[in-house]
Amino acid sequence: MMIINFFCIPFQFQEQGLSALDVLSVTNLINYFGKTENVDDIHVKPILISKGVTHLALYGLGHVRDERLYRTFQQQKVKFYRPKGNEHQWFNLFVLHQNRHQHHSPKSQITEGMLRGFFDIVVWGHEHEQIIQPQKSVAGGFEVMQPGSTVVCGLVPEEEKTKKCAILEIYKDQYRCNPVELRSVRPLAMDSLQLAQEPSLDYCKNNSKEIEKVITQRVEELIERVASRLPDPMFIKKFPSLKYPLIRLKVDYSGGYA
Numbered sequence: 001m002m003i004i005n006f007f008c009i010p011f012q013f014q015e016q017g018l019s020a021l022d023v024l025s026v027t028n029l030i031n032y033f034g035k036t037e038n039v040d041d042i043h044v045k046p047i048l049i050s051k052g053v054t055h056l057a058l059y060g061l062g063h064v065r066d067e068r069l070y071r072t073f074q075q076q077k078v079k080f081y082r083p084k085g086n087e088h089q090w091f092n093l094f095v096l097h098q099n100r101h102q103h104h105s106p107k108s109q110i111t112e113g114m115l116r117g118f119f120d121i122v123v124w125g126h127e128h129e130q131i132i133q134p135q136k137s138v139a140g141g142f143e144v145m146q147p148g149s150t151v152v153c154g155l156v157p158e159e160e161k162t163k164k165c166a167i168l169e170i171y172k173d174q175y176r177c178n179p180v181e182l183r184s185v186r187p188l189a190m191d192s193l194q195l196a197q198e199p200s201l202d203y204c205k206n207n208s209k210e211i212e213k214v215i216t217q218r219v220e221e222l223i224e225r226v227a228s229r230l231p232d233p234m235f236i237k238k239f240p241s242l243k244y245p246l247i248r249l250k251v252d253y254s255g256g257y258a
Contacts, residue, residue: 034060113139129158187226
């Protein structure tokens with residue numbers, strides 16, 4: 001059985017083509033692969049790993065500006081190399097770091113249909129929403145695993161989920177995904193509040209103290225909702241700020257409220 005651990009690094013700060021990942025790689029602190037030298041003509045060659053009867057072809061493509069990579073795919077200038085010999089004995093896993101969904105224009109994403117081919121699993125980085133269990137692609141003949149961010153990166157509903165990492169176990173042409181809950185992450189709770197729907201405020205629209213009490217009560221309810229997901233005491237002792245959850249409450253005060 002082969003066990004694979006993935007850590008998706010969302011940003012690469014580069015200076016003249018050199019990034020922090022290059023420095024970590026030459027010091028043997030990480031194995032850095034998937035760097036693209038020419039984004040107009042991309043050749044992706046796998047790292048071949050064998051253990052017993054399991055053979056893994058690991059493909060990687062580091063982040064490229066989405067519009068530019070989209071054009072390279074359209075020009076059929078992205079080439080994936082297969083292992084020599086018996087290609088069918090290899091489990092093919094592709095790791096990339098691009099927009100999976102459209103954010104601005106149709107060219108601002110890499111669609112699953114562009115990757116149609118021989119892959120078994122595509123690990124999709126960059127997207128913050130966590131869909132840790134692999135799902136069947138609707139456009140390609142593979143499954144997609146979207147690890148998401150390991151911390152809250154935005155106060156949006158998709159970030160309310162419990163953060164996890166995963167251990168991927170591979171045996172021949174089969175695999176198993178084992179999620180692991182992260183216990184050192186500040187949880188996020190979100191809600192909305194319409195003051196016009198609060199009966200206790202029907203006759204005190206201009207009483208800011210009463211309005212404050214209603215809002216405070218709702219915030220405390222949100223804190224209680226995620227109390228069980230707060231980090232373990234050992235982490236809080238080392239990083240005191242972790243004892244506070246992240247709370248976002250949208251307040252609609254239309255209707256003449258203070």
